[in-house]
Amino acid sequence: MKVSVLGAGGGIGQPLSLLLKLNESVDELSLYDIYGGYGVASDLSHIDRRCKVQGYEKEEEMEECLENSDIVIICAGIGRSSSDISRDELFNKNCLIIRKLVNKIIEFSENSIVLVISNPVNSLVPIVCEMFKKRGIDKRNKIYGITTLDLIRSEVFLREILNGKGIYEYDNAIQESIRVIGGHSKESIVPIILNREIKSKLSAIEYERFVKRVQNGGDEVVEAKNGRGSATLSMAFAGHRFVCCLLARLSGTSGDGAGESAYVGLAQPVPGLLHVEYFSMPLEINARGECVGVDSGLLRTLDATERRLVETAVSRVRQNVAQGQNYVSGTH
Numbered sequence: 001m002k003v004s005v006l007g008a009g010g011g012i013g014q015p016l017s018l019l020l021k022l023n024e025s026v027d028e029l030s031l032y033d034i035y036g037g038y039g040v041a042s043d044l045s046h047i048d049r050r051c052k053v054q055g056y057e058k059e060e061e062m063e064e065c066l067e068n069s070d071i072v073i074i075c076a077g078i079g080r081s082s083s084d085i086s087r088d089e090l091f092n093k094n095c096l097i098i099r100k101l102v103n104k105i106i107e108f109s110e111n112s113i114v115l116v117i118s119n120p121v122n123s124l125v126p127i128v129c130e131m132f133k134k135r136g137i138d139k140r141n142k143i144y145g146i147t148t149l150d151l152i153r154s155e156v157f158l159r160e161i162l163n164g165k166g167i168y169e170y171d172n173a174i175q176e177s178i179r180v181i182g183g184h185s186k187e188s189i190v191p192i193i194l195n196r197e198i199k200s201k202l203s204a205i206e207y208e209r210f211v212k213r214v215q216n217g218g219d220e221v222v223e224a225k226n227g228r229g230s231a232t233l234s235m236a237f238a239g240h241r242f243v244c245c246l247l248a249r250l251s252g253t254s255g256d257g258a259g260e261s262a263y264v265g266l267a268q269p270v271p272g273l274l275h276v277e278y279f280s281m282p283l284e285i286n287a288r289g290e291c292v293g294v295d296s297g298l299l300r301t302l303d304a305t306e307r308r309l310v311e312t313a314v315s316r317v318r319q320n321v322a323q324g325q326n327y328v329s330g331t332h
């Protein structure tokens with residue numbers, strides 16, 4: 001397996017590259033960054049593990065970097081340095097960076113699976129899909145916006161609430177009982193506690209606070225880092241968790257990838273989400289790493305509060321998707 005990380009010198013790129021270097025399933029790691037591509041690769045190459053690491057910094061090196069990649073991860077771009085800056089405000093700068101990189105992916109690594117970590121995920125994923133479409137390639141089922149951090153935060157925050165009440169018997173069940181759907185910014189993030197017995201342990205106010213904490217989880221980190229970046233280590237962990245799910249599917253060692261969510265283009269209209277083309281949903285992924293379905297069944301189980309949260313998420317995501325699509329239709 002060859003994995004390429006674009007933006008490997010950054011706050012997320014470095015720890016993510018370290019985790020990938022340590023991953024026994026990764027044979028080759030290609031690290032590209034306009035600043036730090038060579039340095040991070042040199043540093044990691046001194047770790048005594050089988051995975052071969054190569055660093056790149058120049059545009060003319062992108063062919064070698066990308067060719068034969070199974071998975072390309074995009075984490076290049078500007079992050080939030082203050083909680084006053086929303087992810088949507090990163091749009092103008094990051095879409096220029098994404099555009100440059102995606103043109104190279106189309107040129108040199110058309111068949112790879114593309115993971116988008118850079119923000120705003122809600123708009124950048126439609127940009128990536130539309131750019132492929134403009135070149136006559138429908139690749140929506142191999143482009144994933146990474147929302148795993150929202151899922152991990154939900155698991156951790158719910159465990160904190162339950163443990164704070166002295167309730168430990170669900171510790172092992174928590175990962176199984178949470179899904180996060182929607183998008184990856186503020187009100188577009190909707191955590192759903194599937195296990196109603198666990199949900200009943202939270203009062204209405206506790207549930208509301210839980211949802212808000214998940215939606216604003218990034219702010220906690222941005223504020224604690226006080227001007228020195230946003231979530232990087234937890235994001236690297238989250239990105240690596242999603243890569244592990246994909247690698248397991250590609251090597252045929254795990255079920256259908258069910259449970260892991262990502263923000264994807266919806267191939268068919270989903271009942272309950274009729275007016276949105278992209279959404280983060282629990283996925284079914286085949287052995288070629290293609291998204292072949294989403295678990296829309298969970299939408300039928302929502303209560304009135306969750307339905308309202310989903311409606312808000314749908315309207316946020318629709319605006320973000322339109323922004324991305326308009327950007328591509330206005331470019332040449």
Ligand code: NAI
Pocket residue numbers: 006007008009010011012013032033034035036075076077078079080090094097100101116117118119120121146147148149150184229230231232235
């Ligand atoms: P960072 O600023 O530490 O790193 C970004 C890296 O991208 C830098 O090393 C920079 O040199 C590189 N870069 C810039 N332009 C490039 C280009 N044209 N080609 C190659 N590399 C280029 O930022 P950080 O903290 O690593 O965040 C990266 C992105 O991830 C941000 O957009 C951030 O908002 C997003 N993010 C996404 C999360 C998610 O859950 N999906 C969570 C946290 C952050």
